[in-house]
Amino acid sequence: MGTPQNLRKSLAKAMGLLYRLYLSRLGVECGDRLLLIGIPFIHARAGSSIKIGSGVRMASSELGNAVGLNHRCIVRTIAQKAIIAIGDGVQMSGATILAREQITIEKNVFIGANCTVVDSDFHPLDPGDRVSMRNNSVLSAPVHLEENVWLGMNVIVLKGVTIGRNTVVGAGSVVTRSLPPNIIAGGNPAKIIRTLEL
Numbered sequence: 001m002g003t004p005q006n007l008r009k010s011l012a013k014a015m016g017l018l019y020r021l022y023l024s025r026l027g028v029e030c031g032d033r034l035l036l037i038g039i040p041f042i043h044a045r046a047g048s049s050i051k052i053g054s055g056v057r058m059a060s061s062e063l064g065n066a067v068g069l070n071h072r073c074i075v076r077t078i079a080q081k082a083i084i085a086i087g088d089g090v091q092m093s094g095a096t097i098l099a100r101e102q103i104t105i106e107k108n109v110f111i112g113a114n115c116t117v118v119d120s121d122f123h124p125l126d127p128g129d130r131v132s133m134r135n136n137s138v139l140s141a142p143v144h145l146e147e148n149v150w151l152g153m154n155v156i157v158l159k160g161v162t163i164g165r166n167t168v169v170g171a172g173s174v175v176t177r178s179l180p181p182n183i184i185a186g187g188n189p190a191k192i193i194r195t196l197e198l
Contacts, residue, residue: 008063012037028052031088037064040073047080048099053088053107060094067113067153069094078122087147098122102142109145112153112171119143119159146181166196 016034023030028044031054038061044050052075059065060072074096077084082099087107095111097103100120111117120140129137141160145151149163152171163169164181174188184193 008037015039023052031056034058037061038072040075042073042075043077044084045077045079045082048077048082048084050075050077050084050086052086053090055089056086057091059092065093065113067093070114071096074098099143100138101140103144104142105145106147106149106165108148110150112151112155114153115151115155115157117143117145117151117157121159166198168196 012035015036019036020030020034023042028042029051033055035057037059040058040060058073062068071094073092073094075084077099079100083102084097084099086105089108090105092111093113096116098118103117103119119142121138124137126137143157144162146165148166150168152169154172155169157175161175162178164179166182167179168184169175169190170186173186173190176189179185182196182198184196185191186193
């Protein structure tokens, strides 16, 4: 009989396989070796696209992250033609990835506990439009997390942001503007703290 840790890993792999089959019926493209700890919420609106690479790990249970999670992973498109592309080896814990236009996450990105990545304000800035629920003035712009980015826990990435490869964003930061590659950034709004020595 295996150790509890080995049994959990085997269960996570089995859940990943079954969930991949379920996602394929929903039109979500998913690579092999999806590792699930708990069940994420993944939903593609009709006419949109979600692609998940190989070896992606999604922790949607407290067993998957010692910090603790506010909720399970959410990966969702909310508009026709919206695109979410998640590269190989991406790891996330209780993260929300919500696209109205386009979110691209390249390979080996680490998304810490309870992070949020969104490409839209989701509500109009004009109070009259908000009250009347007119969405034609909602602002959206693509988000791009390049290879090997690491978002610390509780980071929020907002519309129009590109984060360059290898960049680390400190816990609790709010990223409102693009960040270059190979730096450490933090704060609200996030600013460059120092350059990484690679």
